[in-house]
Amino acid sequence: MLRIAIQKSGRLSEDSLRLIRECGIDFPDPKNKLRCAATNFPVEILFLRDDDIPGYVADGTADVGFVGLNVVKEKKKKVEIETYLGFGQCRLSIAVPKGMAYQGLSDLQGKHIATSYPHVLADFLAEKGVEASIHEISGSVEIAPSIGLADAICDLVSSGGTLMSNGLVEADVILKSEAVVIAHPGLSAEKRAVLAKLQFRMKAVHRAKDTKYILLNAPNDRLDEIIRYLPGMKSPTVLPLALAGWSSVHSVIHEDQFWDVIENLRSAGAQGILVVPIEKMIL
Ligand code: PRT
Ligand code: ZN
Numbered sequence: 001m002l003r004i005a006i007q008k009s010g011r012l013s014e015d016s017l018r019l020i021r022e023c024g025i026d027f028p029d030p031k032n033k034l035r036c037a038a039t040n041f042p043v044e045i046l047f048l049r050d051d052d053i054p055g056y057v058a059d060g061t062a063d064v065g066f067v068g069l070n071v072v073k074e075k076k077k078k079v080e081i082e083t084y085l086g087f088g089q090c091r092l093s094i095a096v097p098k099g100m101a102y103q104g105l106s107d108l109q110g111k112h113i114a115t116s117y118p119h120v121l122a123d124f125l126a127e128k129g130v131e132a133s134i135h136e137i138s139g140s141v142e143i144a145p146s147i148g149l150a151d152a153i154c155d156l157v158s159s160g161g162t163l164m165s166n167g168l169v170e171a172d173v174i175l176k177s178e179a180v181v182i183a184h185p186g187l188s189a190e191k192r193a194v195l196a197k198l199q200f201r202m203k204a205v206h207r208a209k210d211t212k213y214i215l216l217n218a219p220n221d222r223l224d225e226i227i228r229y230l231p232g233m234k235s236p237t238v239l240p241l242a243l244a245g246w247s248s249v250h251s252v253i254h255e256d257q258f259w260d261v262i263e264n265l266r267s268a269g270a271q272g273i274l275v276v277p278i279e280k281m282i283l
Pocket of ligand 2: 049
């Protein structure tokens with residue numbers, strides 16, 4: 001049984017549960033539970049505060065954890081980072097009041113900086129040779145400058161809305177973060193094998209999200225050009241249509257190239273383009 005710790009309630013909870021379910025792992029509704037066992041996979045899920053997850057994984061109470069990279073870096077526990085999960089993206093940044101004439105990190109010399117990430121911030125400042133005093137506070141960091149508690153802050157940012165509404169501007173990004181899978185360094189061979197299975201499934205889910213299945217009709221005299229835009233997994237499938245002179249082309253395309261590919265296909269004469277989501281993708 002592999003014990004996986006995920007955040008009980010917070011920004012990473014829903015995406016973590018969804019990913020586990022998309023990997024085909026069924027478990028009872030976890031509402032108000034602290035742990036639950038999957039019914040069709042050797043996994044038990046523990047629901048914890050995100051701050052506690054690295055510690056529990058380091059001491060082996062949990063084998064694996066889903067948690068923000070920012071928390072892993074701050075807690076400095078002995079865990080291995082296994083996989084980047086592609087959700088919970090944010091950055092840990094230094095922000096200063098809008099009116100401050102900030103030109104670079106040296107302007108923070110001798111200043112007071114409020115943060116919930118004292119270790120990451122201290123390491124960053126030491127590396128940059130800046131001496132500032134760090135005030136650790138556990139929440140509402142963004143109000144610290146306006147109440148006279150600090151000259152600047154270091155906090156998580158995603159849209160930037162919170163900084164803006166508190167009269168702050170982002171000055172330097174010190175860490176780019178997303179949810180990651182961490183593991184206990186001494187996992188048994190059996191647990192490693194279960195984790196490897198889980199990672200294989202997560203990869204298939206992840207790949208499918210980045211990719212779409214595309215079907216279109218192509219005039220035969222433009223097939224070569226159309227196929228050039230659709231490399232597919234090996235190469236596209238081409239089937240004759242009942243209508244003479246036309247073929248149906250099937251392939252996969254990457255989400256990030258989607259609109260460019262569609263525009264090229266249309267100008268190459270493709271018609272009846274259908275794009276459908278892929279649920280899982282095994283290479
Ligand atoms: O109760 P528990 O301790 O488990 O949860 P928590 O309150 O400590 O954490 P939670 O649920 O707020 O965040 C969990 C994780 O989500 C963080 O550790 C990050 O890895 C990730 N994450 C992603 C974020 C954000 N985006 C984020 N925007 N965590 C916090 N924020 C906060 C930030 O602190 C600031 O107050 O959102 C505000 C800024 O957001 P914008 O959009 O206005 O810039
Ligand atoms: Zn927390």
